[in-house]
Amino acid sequence: MADxxxxxxxxxxxPNPFWLASGPPANCGEQVMRAFxxxxxxxxxxxxxxxxxxxxxxxxxxDWNGQRMMGLNNIELISDRPIETNLREIAEVxxxxxxxxxxxxxxxxxxxxxxxxxxxxxxxxxxxxxxxNFGCPHGMxxxxxxxxxxxxxxxxxxxxxWVKEVARTPxxxxxxxNVTDVRAIARAARRGGADGLSAINTINSITGIDLNTxxxxxxxxxxxxxxxxxxxxxxxxxxxxxxxxxxxxEVGLPISGxxxxxxxxEAAEFLLLGCGTVQVCTAAMHYGFRIVEDMIDGLSxxxxxxxxxxxxxxxxxxxxxxxxxxxxDLNYRIVARINPDKxxxxxxxxxxxxxxxxxxxxxxxxxxxxxxxxASRARIAVTPIAKLDSSAGAGGRTPPERIPRVxxxxxxxxxxxxxxxxxxxxxxxxxxxxxxxxxSWEQRVAALAKGSQS
Amino acid sequence: xDEAQLPVPRNLEQFPELHPPFDRPGALVEANxxxxxxxxxxxxxxxxxxxxxxxxxxxxxxxxRGAALTILDANILGLSCxxxxxxxxxxxxxxxxxxxxxxxxxIGRLQRYAMDNFYAKGADxxxxxxxxxxxxxxxxxxxxxxxxxxCSAELHRRGFAVTVFDNRPLPGGLNTYGVAEYxxxxxxxxxxxxxxxxxxxxxxxxEIGLDPSLATIEKQFDRIFLGLGLGSMLRLGIPGxxxxxxxxxxxxxxxxxxxxxxxxxxxxxVIGGGNTAIDAANAASRLGAPEVHVxxxxxxxxxxxxxxxxxxSKIESVRFHFLAQPLEILQDNGRVAGVRFIGTRLxxxxxxxxxxxxxxxxxxxxxxxxxxxxxxxxSRMVELLxxxxxxxxxxxxxxDRPTGRTAxxxxxxxxxxxxxxxxxxxxVADGKRAATAIALSLESQHG
Numbered sequence: 087m088a089d090x091x092x093x094x095x096x097x098x099x100x101p102n103p104f105w106l107a108s109g110p111p112a113n114c115g116e117q118v119m120r121a122f123x124x125x126x127x128x129x130x131x132x133x134x135x136x137x138x139x140x141x142x143x144x145x146x147x148x149d150w151n152g153q154r155m156m157g158l159n160n161i162e163l164i165s166d167r168p169i170e171t172n173l174r175e176i177a178e179v180x181x182x183x184x185x186x187x188x189x190x191x192x193x194x195x196x197x198x199x200x201x202x203x204x205x206x207x208x209x210x211x212x213x214x215x216x217x218x219n220f221g222c223p224h225g226m227x228x229x230x231x232x233x234x235x236x237x238x239x240x241x242x243x244x245x246x247x248w249v250k251e252v253a254r255t256p257x258x259x260x261x262x263x264n265v266t267d268v269r270a271i272a273r274a275a276r277r278g279g280a281d282g283l284s285a286i287n288t289i290n291s292i293t294g295i296d297l298n299t300x301x302x303x304x305x306x307x308x309x310x311x312x313x314x315x316x317x318x319x320x321x322x323x324x325x326x327x328x329x330x331x332x333x334x335x336e337v338g339l340p341i342s343g344x345x346x347x348x349x350x351x352e353a354a355e356f357l358l359l360g361c362g363t364v365q366v367c368t369a370a371m372h373y374g375f376r377i378v379e380d381m382i383d384g385l386s387x388x389x390x391x392x393x394x395x396x397x398x399x400x401x402x403x404x405x406x407x408x409x410x411x412x413x414x415d416l417n418y419r420i421v422a423r424i425n426p427d428k429x430x431x432x433x434x435x436x437x438x439x440x441x442x443x444x445x446x447x448x449x450x451x452x453x454x455x456x457x458x459x460x461a462s463r464a465r466i467a468v469t470p471i472a473k474l475d476s477s478a479g480a481g482g483r484t485p486p487e488r489i490p491r492v493x494x495x496x497x498x499x500x501x502x503x504x505x506x507x508x509x510x511x512x513x514x515x516x517x518x519x520x521x522x523x524x525x526s527w528e529q530r531v532a533a534l535a536k537g538s539q540s
Numbered sequence: 541x542d543e544a545q546l547p548v549p550r551n552l553e554q555f556p557e558l559h560p561p562f563d564r565p566g567a568l569v570e571a572n573x574x575x576x577x578x579x580x581x582x583x584x585x586x587x588x589x590x591x592x593x594x595x596x597x598x599x600x601x602x603x604x605r606g607a608a609l610t611i612l613d614a615n616i617l618g619l620s621c622x623x624x625x626x627x628x629x630x631x632x633x634x635x636x637x638x639x640x641x642x643x644x645x646x647i648g649r650l651q652r653y654a655m656d657n658f659y660a661k662g663a664d665x666x667x668x669x670x671x672x673x674x675x676x677x678x679x680x681x682x683x684x685x686x687x688x689x690x691c692s693a694e695l696h697r698r699g700f701a702v703t704v705f706d707n708r709p710l711p712g713g714l715n716t717y718g719v720a721e722y723x724x725x726x727x728x729x730x731x732x733x734x735x736x737x738x739x740x741x742x743x744x745x746x747e748i749g750l751d752p753s754l755a756t757i758e759k760q761f762d763r764i765f766l767g768l769g770l771g772s773m774l775r776l777g778i779p780g781x782x783x784x785x786x787x788x789x790x791x792x793x794x795x796x797x798x799x800x801x802x803x804x805x806x807x808x809x810v811i812g813g814g815n816t817a818i819d820a821a822n823a824a825s826r827l828g829a830p831e832v833h834v835x836x837x838x839x840x841x842x843x844x845x846x847x848x849x850x851x852x853s854k855i856e857s858v859r860f861h862f863l864a865q866p867l868e869i870l871q872d873n874g875r876v877a878g879v880r881f882i883g884t885r886l887x888x889x890x891x892x893x894x895x896x897x898x899x900x901x902x903x904x905x906x907x908x909x910x911x912x913x914x915x916x917x918x919s920r921m922v923e924l925l926x927x928x929x930x931x932x933x934x935x936x937x938x939x940d941r942p943t944g945r946t947a948x949x950x951x952x953x954x955x956x957x958x959x960x961x962x963x964x965x966x967x968v969a970d971g972k973r974a975a976t977a978i979a980l981s982l983e984s985q986h987g
Contacts, residue, residue, distance in 0.1 A: 152569035
């Protein structure tokens, strides 16, 4: 069995890389202890600061195709409990669960003394590390905190410096995605002395509008406010931002990945893009702490299958596989092939290619003799009744005229047909040997320039 | 409508629906499972060619009115078809998911979800009001069943004046009187009739024959659509058939659907292997008969009933007996006391593909019972049809199938009297095709 133990930012130990993200599931000690009992390796406490007052309601979601909560939005603020209560419970949790990671997420007003005080108190309570909440996109930002800090590199750098003046444990800066270039903030955190990054915080969002009341959700007495979006829908955005900071030589910090992790599969993706741990909130809010069981089981099973004994053996393996477009091989070519034995005749690939892509899938793969076509046109659909119809009960195989044909000469290998095909392995994208050596756009332009010079 | 004529609302516990309705979340999940096939096979398989993926995607987007109108555009009896269609041999049988070892989309129940919503919201027919400018040409539809309803609605949408003549107290034909209660309640059938009426179609509960005579109708109307259905049920033609306690399946079904005091026996014998036999057997069971036995003279695999109907009937604890032919109904003081059967055996299939049967000597037996329900199919109204002057082929009206036109160019026909007795949806399709052809012929005549 694979070893999932994790050492993050040099000093934070946890039995596995699965941490609860700072949010409602890590609101109090009782929750965090139950989460540890369920198997979670660590928890980033719900952000501690001067207690706030919340509104009701607070959450809204995007459902998709009958599935609930593809994306979740919240307008909840940081902890509404007194600082001393949170710190007392942190101490209790650390006393009972010394091997688990407890990170204190912090947000106070932008004064050096205020930050010095909260850092010292948190570390005295026993926190294994600190996460500076520079990301909260709603409410707190209007008060000069959260993303109001995280959107300005100089502020991020300055507050990180204040914290580092007194901190004895690793300091993680949590990044907001609501910026033009996340690397600018990541670099500022590095300059300020941060020991690691957490990415990403929630994305500014309005999830939807009630078409009867015209009030966006969540409805707070007839009004709403933009919130922070998270859950499965945000994973692709999170992966991209993580990749950006993971591949930036000016950052070079450990990353705790956040954004749409709901199972071991997403966790593996974040680890492959260089993260050392992952943080989970929405999935735990949806299904409870029990989901961690399969995260542990699934990840270690995958690692065993791939021959990885420890996480660092594959951590970051995908970072170098993301490159700039100009370096991609223009002579790499694939085409779609349709397996007629698997095709069920939905013809979604046909219409997708015609209306949405490059018009190279055709429905003429099967030639209908004229006499058959005439007979087919004259045929009238009736309910087949055994007594009256000898052909009642026919069926089973896909009619050949419904199996589309790919014009491989015209196919650009865009993947769309394969993406829309509902049948596994029915459409495959297959390599065509172009007989040409690998050549990127950059190389081609350089070659052309060279040619025109000579 | 006279109160006494209203069909009996049956207890839901006594006749729970075969396919219960979807609730909103269930409908959304199922609608979202639909692949939205291009040129969808389900649409091709539907005799009325309802654009199935289109209405299902409208359910998914909660455009329920749009979904209902998509259905009604192709099939004015979308409510009853959603309930009575043998979907497993039609749209759902054609669903591509079947070939992917997945459960086909429950198209029938989704259609019902859309149609129930449409009727619950008051069956607003504003959609049809702006359909067409009035055209000259009057059409009579003879018979009040699904074929005539579909024909009249389609003609009215095209701007023609239509009158439906029906010889029963209530309109709707077999939808009102003949479909099993657990599939379609008479009240739902009548809701659809009201929809057609509200479009502007005139209904007359009058038998054509003496007054008005066919000759009068011919004078008053430019075209006549025959949606007559079939005649009375075939008789067994064996001794004892007149005994008290013998009632044919259609009469039995019509009686229990429209009357309070229907008595069933303690041991009921149904004779026949078709869908109507099964409907009658299930109804007898639901009405309290402790034992219901279906006897069929051929084998299990030869039964004309749909497999789904047969399976469902077994769940209803109806018992089936095969290879037995009735010879005589035994009586006791004029009441049914039993049926004498003889065993049969089947020969090789003949040219038509059916297997002829023959009695096996020495295999006679008596099956005691106190009620016999023959369900041998309906007779053909050959004499009536010959009097009208349309060509008759093997008991059915001979028509040009794509248009429903008979040998007499003033007459069109559709439904059971043409197709020999199929499903509601086939009758609707026949009526619609005939309406299109009638409209074209009148437009070319009147310009």
